[in-house]
Amino acid sequence: MDYFVEPERKVPVVNDVDVLVCGGGFAGVAAAVAAARNGASVMLIERYGFLGGLATGALVITTPPLNNGINREIARRLVDWQSYAPDWAKDDAMDSEFIDSGDNLLPYDPEATKYEFVRMLLEEQVEILFHSYIADTLCTDGHIDGVIIENKGGRSAVRAKFIIDATGDADVAAQAGAPVRTVERPITMMFNMADVDSERALERLGKWTGLKKFMREAIANGEIDFDLGVDADFGAPGIFAADLIHKGQLNIWGGMLYSNQSLDPAQRTRAEIVTRDHAFRMAGFLKKNLPGFENARLEQMSTEVGIRATRNLEGELSPAKKEVVRGAFSDTVARPYLGKDLAVPYRSLLPKKIDNLLVAGRCISADDDIMGRLRLIPVCSATGEAAGVAAAMATAQGISAKAIDVGQLQAQLAEQGVEL
Numbered sequence: 491m492d493y494f495v496e497p498e499r500k501v502p503v504v505n506d507v508d509v510l511v512c513g514g515g516f517a518g519v520a521a522a523v524a525a526a527r528n529g530a531s532v533m534l535i536e537r538y539g540f541l542g543g544l545a546t547g548a549l550v551i552t553t554p555p556l557n558n559g560i561n562r563e564i565a566r567r568l569v570d571w572q573s574y575a576p577d578w579a580k581d582d583a584m585d586s587e588f589i590d591s592g593d594n595l596l597p598y599d600p601e602a603t604k605y606e607f608v609r610m611l612l613e614e615q616v617e618i619l620f621h622s623y624i625a626d627t628l629c630t631d632g633h634i635d636g637v638i639i640e641n642k643g644g645r646s647a648v649r650a651k652f653i654i655d656a657t658g659d660a661d662v663a664a665q666a667g668a669p670v671r672t673v674e675r676p677i678t679m680m681f682n683m684a685d686v687d688s689e690r691a692l693e694r695l696g697k698w699t700g701l702k703k704f705m706r707e708a709i710a711n712g713e714i715d716f717d718l719g720v721d722a723d724f725g726a727p728g729i730f731a732a733d734l735i736h737k738g739q740l741n742i743w744g745g746m747l748y749s750n751q752s753l754d755p756a757q758r759t760r761a762e763i764v765t766r767d768h769a770f771r772m773a774g775f776l777k778k779n780l781p782g783f784e785n786a787r788l789e790q791m792s793t794e795v796g797i798r799a800t801r802n803l804e805g806e807l808s809p810a811k812k813e814v815v816r817g818a819f820s821d822t823v824a825r826p827y828l829g830k831d832l833a834v835p836y837r838s839l840l841p842k843k844i845d846n847l848l849v850a851g852r853c854i855s856a857d858d859d860i861m862g863r864l865r866l867i868p869v870c871s872a873t874g875e876a877a878g879v880a881a882a883m884a885t886a887q888g889i890s891a892k893a894i895d896v897g898q899l900q901a902q903l904a905e906q907g908v909e910l
């Protein structure tokens with residue numbers, strides 16, 4: 491391959507903190523809040539201009555129960571958005587239902603979430619730096635000295651005693667040389683339609699899940715051509731939330747695009763183009779053909795196509811599905827939602843080879859067959875909370891991630907309301 495050799499240059503160090511959190515999704519926000527509450531000076535760096543990651547930017551908008559540790563607090567703050575909350579959650583007395591509603595998927599408003607997350611970080615004096623891309627990691631003998639960021643101000647560095655990789659893609663772990671593996675999952679463009687007459691649509695569909703059948707039949711009957719010459723299944727759109735956040739608003743999964751290696755910039759570009767095209771075609775088709783959609787409009791698409799996974803850490807432990815579901819680790823540090831045994835051990839956050847790094851969120855270490863469940867939102871924030879507390883402990887005690895007394899970490903998590 492042809493290449494340039496970059497000239498050596500000095501990079502200004504723009505900040506020096508105890509804990510640097512890379513990425514501002516549910517995992518990063520929980521990690522930053524937890525680290526700050528445990529006495530660390532914390533900075534969070536995010537490439538976009540908002541927080542929430544996929545959960546807000548990719549219009550995911552539904553989550554399993556947020557009913558343990560910091561998730562409980564997040565749920566309460568989101569329910570406080572009375573005008574945005576669904577009717578049944580508006581009444582204060584219903585708070586507990588919102589928080590403890592078993593297996594139900596709960597809706598939340600992405601804009602309220604972005605706003606509340608900024609407030610949570612500012613309340614804890616976390617320094618936020620938006621529009622900054624973590625481009626590289628400065629590492630000596632298995633120790634990260636700092637990260638290189640790029641933004642409109644140019645290229646600079648942040649020095650930190652401890653790093654939490656909450657990029658979702660294990661970017662920092664991979665840059666630092668910790669073992670990671672690449673993974674491939676189907677990707678989806680989520681979009682919202684507004685001004686839908688739900689009652690009329692439901693007369694035709696029976697229930698919202700009938701939309702999938704409706705689309706599949708249309709494709710089978712040749713009424714619509716979605717063949718773009720790519721490996722895509724447009725017959726799999728789903729509805730995740732209808733009339734829940736705003737009356738007449740539907741949150742729709744566009745088609746699934748398979749075989750996309752999302753770490754490849756060219757394939758990622760193609761995915762944006764193809765999935766946006768699909769979403770527009772689907773919205774147009776519904777408007778023309780489904781009763782109740784005559785006045786509907788495509789209101790919003792994800793900031794970027796929803797990518798479930800790219801890399802996972804190969805940490806000190808990659809537990810198997812049965813172990814995670816049984817939930818009986820001696821080093822359990824996250825029990826994402828009560829009512830299920832699902833548990834995450836500290837070793838799933840702990841990279842090999844790097845002494846001052848923890849990984850949180852959808853790129854932690856576990857077998858592929860359980861990662862579908864471990865990528866759910868409450869798991870990401872629960873692992874973020876555990877990583878944040880551990881990072882603050884490590885910096886306060888001047889020890890490595892591996893040297894942490896897990897019993898002490900568990901006690902501290904319990905102290906702040908995490909039921910392990």
Ligand SMILES: Cc1cc2nc3c(=O)[nH]c(=O)nc-3n(C[C@H](O)[C@H](O)[C@H](O)COP(=O)(O)OP(=O)(O)OC[C@H]3O[C@@H](n4cnc5c(N)ncnc54)[C@H](O)[C@@H]3O)c2cc1C
Nearest residue numbers: 513515516517537543544624657658796851852865866867
């Ligand atoms: C289509 C789709 C549907 C889903 N449906 C559901 C569902 O119904 N319920 C559910 O619970 N979960 C669902 N999920 C999964 C869930 O949304 C995610 O796994 C979860 O939100 C991930 O949180 P995170 O904080 O680990 O990562 P992310 O949300 O990906 O956050 C990572 C953050 O880091 C930033 N970042 C990344 N790299 C860099 C870098 N190099 N420099 C600076 N910043 C960087 C990103 O911009 C982002 O803000 C879905 C996911 C997808 C894609």
